[in-house]
Amino acid sequence: MEGLGQDSMFINFVGDINVMAFPQKHAAGPKEQVATAPAFARNQTRINDSSWSRELQDGARAEPLGAQSLGVGSPRCCRSKRRRVITGVQRQAANVRERKRMFSLNEAFDELRRKVPTFAYEKRLSRIETLRLAIIYISFMTDLLEST
């Protein structure tokens, strides 16, 4: 049967990608370091730092938006020095939004982990491992489709 052949191919594939380069890490499952919030406490003092919302440095002036149309990833040296002054309340609100954003990102990673075949280890894949494994898996399935 062709299905059997594909099954064995799949098993070999999963075996290969698991053997590839995944050391036995995270054997204890996802770690729980939420709620410790040391960084939060550490940085709280900066909210009230007088230099936190300081004016432009070295006399640098804000430029029109059109003059700063530099793509993401362009050298930091060439970017404008436009500084956006926000209050401590706004900073904390931005931090909350960022935490939520990262939380949803991690949810997406968890969902991707469930889609990617792994059975050789029970360890939790790291984010970079999940991405690389997904790339390999998609390539494998694409090749499989094209060969049938």
Place this chain on the structure above:
DNA sequence: TAGGCCATCTGGTCCT
């Protein structure tokens, strides 16, 4: 103890 991974904060930039 070093290195990997991660959570969080932060400031810059983009976009609405």
Place this chain on the structure above:
DNA sequence: AGGACCAGATGGCCTA
């Protein structure tokens, strides 16, 4: 103006 996105910095936790 403000939210979303991004990348750098920092420090904690865990494993080899």
